[in-house]
Amino acid sequence: MSRAHAVLWLALAALVACEQDEVAPEAADSGTMDDAGAGDPSGCPPPMERTGETPVPAEIADILERRCWLCHGDPVAMYAPMSIVTWEHVQAPRDESGQETVYEAIARRVHSERFPMPPITFEQLTPEERDAFDAWFADCAPPGP
Numbered sequence: 001m002s003r004a005h006a007v008l009w010l011a012l013a014a015l016v017a018c019e020q021d022e023v024a025p026e027a028a029d030s031g032t033m034d035d036a037g038a039g040d041p042s043g044c045p046p047p048m049e050r051t052g053e054t055p056v057p058a059e060i061a062d063i064l065e066r067r068c069w070l071c072h073g074d075p076v077a078m079y080a081p082m083s084i085v086t087w088e089h090v091q092a093p094r095d096e097s098g099q100e101t102v103y104e105a106i107a108r109r110v111h112s113e114r115f116p117m118p119p120i121t122f123e124q125l126t127p128e129e130r131d132a133f134d135a136w137f138a139d140c141a142p143p144g145p
């Protein structure tokens with residue numbers, strides 16, 4: 001492992017550790033992981049197990065490629081919990097509870113001040129990139145044309 005990688009790992013490990021400490025409900029305030037995203041996806045279909053390789057819209061794929069695939073590619077890297085590459089990936093349940101889709105989790109985290117995605121040690125989304133995500137979430141994260 002290169003030196004740069006080792007430093008990155010330490011930063012990430014600290015981030016994950018701190019997050020696990022702080023997700024208790026009483027610690028929640030504005031900007032926590034539990035915040036709903038701006039593009040409110042309620043009213044969208046619930047998560048569904050889907051398999052396939054349907055692309056997401058090109059504009060979204062472009063942002064994901066630049067900002068997220070370092071870790072959330074297919075396969076994942078750096079302990080990222082899921083791939084965020086295909087439309088099926090984003091419509092899948094975020095975890096076994098089936099309560100939330102992956103894109104709803106994305107909506108939450110790209111607006112989180114305390115636990116943003118990309119992680120705080122990485123270059124953050126521009127307002128334009130966040131707006132593009134929000135418009136897509138508001139539309140229930142449809143596939144590309």
Ligand code: HEC
Nearest residue numbers: 016033067068070071078079080081105106109117118119
């Ligand atoms: C440097 C690696 C890295 C990058 C870049 C990155 N992530 Fe993550 N992501 C992680 C790790 C590690 C976790 C698990 C720890 C956590 O939840 O913070 C995670 C968790 C998540 C989760 C699960 C959140 C939850 O609460 O269930 C989502 C959604 C997510 N990332 C979306 C994104 C999106 C969207 C981008 C790009 C805009 C992105 N990530 C960029 C490493 C990364």
